[in-house]
Structures are given as structure tokens and as C-alpha cells.
Amino acid sequence: DWTMAAYREEAIAKIRKQVGKGRVICGLSGGVDSSVAALLIHEAIGEQLTCVFVDHGLLRQAEAEQVVTLFRNHYNIPLVHVDASDLFLKELEGVTDPETKRKTIGRLFIDVFDAEAKKIGGADFLAQGTLYPDVIESVSFHGGPSVTIKSHHNVGGLPERMKMQLVEPLRELFKDEVRALGRELGLPDAFVGRHPFPGPGLAIRIPGEITREKIDILQKADAIYLDEIRKAGLYDVIWQAFAVLLPVRTVGVMGDGRTYDHVLALRAVTSTDGMTADFYHFDMNFLGRAATRIINEVRGINRVVYDVTSKPPGTIEWE
């Protein structure tokens, strides 16, 4: 792709010019955006970059290993992996309000990140995989008056505190362009094509209080749902698919017994930039298969529903 080859060269030149001999620290989330930003910056300034991956305990199944393996083994880029799940889950105890969840996670992320940055002797620049839609969606909604729909989790607040300048090489790009750039940088297909995953992670897919048990249930159910989507050959036609564990229990029957367990909602949407989205029209047989597997294989769920809301009026995530 010649456009992305040119963009890559330009972006690298810009990063070198901005950063000079400075040190850059980059927060990796495991998503495509921060991964592509990190690869680009690494190509531009090599060892001047340190990547930090803060694991808040709210990732999808096997996600942490995938990120660590990609950076350390595939690219040989040094990566600091911080397991901060105890801290995050403790601070989230009893928190049910969506914005409070987001703000709590954002604040802790800054604390952990700040502490890690100090350990490596500080940095002059902070790199982020901010995209164009992030820039506009946190500021205004559909060109209307400035209203925050959701406070997007990024490391806002950190630059001032650490007296760092931001390096945001993807700020002009949309998601499909970031993916093209990722391919240009040799990012494996499995990574380039990954569905977006929000910074606050599974916290915003567990309406109500977050517990380790709920995270565990959700990780298992989500993995089965995505496995079925891959098997049906649908992963790449869907923008984002995930499960949401509802704070509602319903009565069911299994064998000769009555059950009283959680409801799981399945979500899948098509979109080009995440700003608007249509719910995905699955074949009912597919949904039935996924539901049966989830209920049979995951303890704690006895009912599955499908979300048929588009954006607007719904948002993609439930919180």
C-alpha cells in the first residue's frame, strides 16, 4: 500500500524531529492502536523507547500473554509487564457507576504508569495510540455542543504531572488506516485484524459491581463466543463482538434441578470507525449454537440474549 508506505516514512521523520534525543515511554493496551504506535516509534527512535503494559486484570482470556509474546519475542522490543490486577480490583470494589469505573481505572493507570516511569529514570515524552475518532468523540458528539458521552480511557493528566509532551503519531488516522499501517509495519494478521478493545476492558462489560468471579465467568463466555464467530468465518466481517455479563439472575432448569444464574448478553456490530454502528444480523442457528455452548460450558450463566441496538441510539459498549 503506497499511501501507508509514504505515511510511515513521514511519520517516522516527524517522530525523530519531535523527540530528538529524548526518552519516550509508551503505554501498551494490547489493542491495535497502541501496538502500531509503539512499532512506529520503535522504528523511528529504537532504544529511546520503553513500552509499559499495565495489566489491570480486566483483559480478555490469554490477552496478556499474547501482547508480551508479540513484543518480546516477535519484535524483540523491551517491554515492562506490570501485573497490577490486585490494585485495580481492590479499588473497584463496590463501584457500580460507569463513569466512576472509567475514572478510577484511568487514575490508577496513571499511578502505576508513573511509578514504572520513575523506575526507568523518567521520560520526556509519552506516546499514545490516539486516533482521530478518539479526538473528536471525547470533545463533541456529532458536531453538536461539547458533551462527554463517555470519558475515554487514555492517560490524560499524566503528561502534566510528569511534565511530558505527547507523541501521538496516529492522531490523523481512522481505524482502517491504522490497520493498513500495522500491515505495512509487519504486524501479524491476527493482531492487525483484532477487534477493538476498550482501555477499561471488561470493567465496562460487567454492569454493576465487578468481582473476580464475574471476570472469570465473562472471560470464559467471551472466549467461546469469539471462538464460534471465528469458526463461522465471521470474525473479519464484524467490527467488534463481545459478551456482557448482566447483574441480573434468572431462573432456569438443568437436569432435574432449578438454576438461578446470570444472564449474558451478546453484542456484535459492523462499523467503519466506531462512531456509528449497526447490530450484526446473525443467523439464528449461529446464536443458538453459541448460547448452548456458553450455557453448557460456563458455570454461572443460564440464559443468553442478543443485543439488537444500533449506534446511535445505543453505544457499542454497554457502559
Ligand code: XMP
Ligand atoms: P462506544 O461504546 O462509545 O465505543 O460506542 C466506541 C468504540 O470505542 C471503544 N471504547 C473505548 N476505547 N477507551 C478506548 O480505548 C475507552 O475508554 C473506550 N470506550 C469505548 C469501544 O470499544 C468501541 O470500539
